[in-house]
Amino acid sequence: MSENSSLSGAGRDKSQPLSVSGLNQSARYLLESTFPSIWLEAELSGYRPHGSGHWYFTLKDKKANISCAMFRRENSRIGFEPQDGMQLLVRGRISLYEPRGNYQLIIDHMEQAGNGALKREFELLKQRLWHEGLFDPASKKAFPESPKKIGVITSPTGAAITDILTVLKRRNPAIEVIIYPAAVQGAEAAPRLIQALQTANRRQECDLLIIGRGGGSLEDLQAFNDEALARAIAASELPIISAVGHEIDTSISDFVADAQAATPSAAAELVSPDHGGEQIWLAQQRRKLIQLIQQRIRANQQNLTHLSSRLRHPGQQLQQKMQQLDQLTFRLNTFIEKNLQDRAKKLTQLQHRLTSHSPEKQIAAKASQLEQLNLKMNFAIEQKMQQKKNQLARLAEGLNSYSPLSTLSRGYALVTNEKQQVIKSSEQLTSGQIINIQLAQGSASAQITSKATQQLEAAND
Known part of the structure; x- marks a missing residue:
């Protein structure tokens, strides 16, 4: 898609939508053709020199800011190091960084x-x-060849x-000079010059x-850069x-006037033909040549301005590519730094x-756990032993209740024969038999003299 077609056709209806790159391209062309060269005064902020030698920063005032770039070839001619907060006067062109759409x-x-x-x-x-x-040049008024x-x-x-009068006296003393006095420096100079011109x-x-x-500093010559004076000169009938x-000084008055002279002396020479015919002819030719050159220069300047607003220098494309490379380098460094931080x-x-x-922590935790289990185990063993x-004790008490000794302690005796067999019935005894009697405390022997078979009834304790 060409620049002209993107501006004139595509994007005006949904059947021919613009691409993002096409939109950015059209916007860049419009900005660069509308603002090919401007002057801007603002405060410097965010100054960031890149490793490639290019400068990136922001210019701002109290209400707004704009991103700026100054490439190495241009900034190498700057005789100072920019600092944040510095008040600057810059010249440049408005553009758009297409890959990101940044103005x-x-x-x-x-x-x-x-x-x-x-x-x-x-x-x-x-x-x-x-x-x-x-x-x-077409609006410039011609001079009389022999002004009186x-x-x-x-x-x-x-x-x-003094210089003008000296030159006129030398070249053509017949020319009459009328002086319209006016201040040429200071706040009141421009109004006084306008008043004299009107007079x-x-x-x-x-x-x-x-x-x-005469010559002076830029401030000294400011009266001749006054807009009202420039319009008064353009409106003059004379x-x-x-x-x-001096020759190096240029003012707004020089551009608006019908002709410009490098110095007051040169102006006097321009309007005063010499007595000799050759000098007169040379002065006329010189005046015509100056006017022709001025006209040609102005015409060429107009044509150059028009062409430069349409022609995009390859250097600008190179600058954009260099800026794109700087952006990619910055993004890569940012990505690497972030990646390292994440890792x-x-x-x-x-x-x-x-x-x-x-x-170590796990061993300490297990040791603590083992100690707790050991305490629990000891406590459980003690409880179990106490239960046992x-x-x-209960079993011993029950067993004791069934012990023969317990029975003997209640007054009973254990009778055995000579073979230590327990005698449970009189049927086991014979007359004259020796028996042993085991008491709760001690024992005795006895001889059977008689026996009976009668059974005792169970006695209640």
């Missing part, structure tokens, strides 16, 4: 905030005015007016205007040359189980 900012430039804030405001205003057409009066909007005491347009007493000042700072936890559990089933003693 992110791919950063190609980073600097610490400060002057960066002024540069960011400069770039934002520059882009907005460019989109509105204020830089369009030139208006200069600048500080009456600065170096810029010059209202009076219509000169052929063209030069607006500018042609305007912007001559701000360590399982090993601890097994060690605990082994300790709980140690033979009691039973033996």
Whole structure:
């Protein structure tokens, strides 16, 4: 599925549903074509340099945050080490990491905030005015070839007016100069410059205007980056040359004006033809060439911006693959670490189980159990012996009740013959027979003199 087809056809009804990868691909294309390059100022958080050399972190403010990536080739040009909490000004493109569907900012430039804030405001205003057409070469006004009066909007005491007057006096002293004094630095500079510009347009007493000042820092030149001044320059009926700072300085006024001069002196040379015809011709050709080059550069910049928004550089695909590799490496390291933690936890559990089933503990438990059983056995033996003693005492008592000695103790006697045979009946006796009589205490002998056969009745005890 191509990017264009996924955007225009698939996914609009259930007969042609999008795949997840197709949706992410379309979303990435839309984000990258809509936001090919943006500036962002925010606080750094979660800075995490990867082993591959790429940087991953989050940029945030009080209400939101965004995931960011800065690849090794780009971050190698950064002259400082990022720290969490640092306020940064970054430039990059909005993209989407397709494998996970993560919206992110791919950063190609980073600097610490400060002057960066002024540069960011400069770039934002520059882009907005460019989109509105204020830089369009077709809207630029032409200059008269031989101006008679030139208006200069600048500080009456600065170096810029001195340089302009010196050049004009040398090249063409016949040109009349009208000075519209204005502050060129500070909070009141932009309103004063606008007021002077409006005055010059209202009076219509000169052929063209030069607006500018000498060089300075970015803060010093801020008045010429003011949006209201830029719109006043674009609305001017008189042609305007912007001559701000040195050759390396560029301001919003330079882009909006009908022409730009590198310095105030160069602006004076641009509008003052020399007395010699050759010098006049060269100045005209130079002016035309500058205008043509500026027009061509602006046209090429517009075309390049349009093409870059549609063309995805192979380096971006390589960056995405490198980021995907970093993600996979991070996931692998996380998996290995978690696996090691799980195995360590399982090993601890097994060690605990082994300790709980140690033979020493089992022996101690069995010894305690054996001791308890020994106590129970001794107690049971003692109870059993006591029961047997009691039973033996009862049996002995019963046996004693049947003992002949017991009978003898009640007054009875045991009679035996000479053969120690018990005499139970008188029938066993003969007259003159010697018998033995066993008493409870002691014994005696007797001789039978007579006997009787009468039986005794059982006596009640």
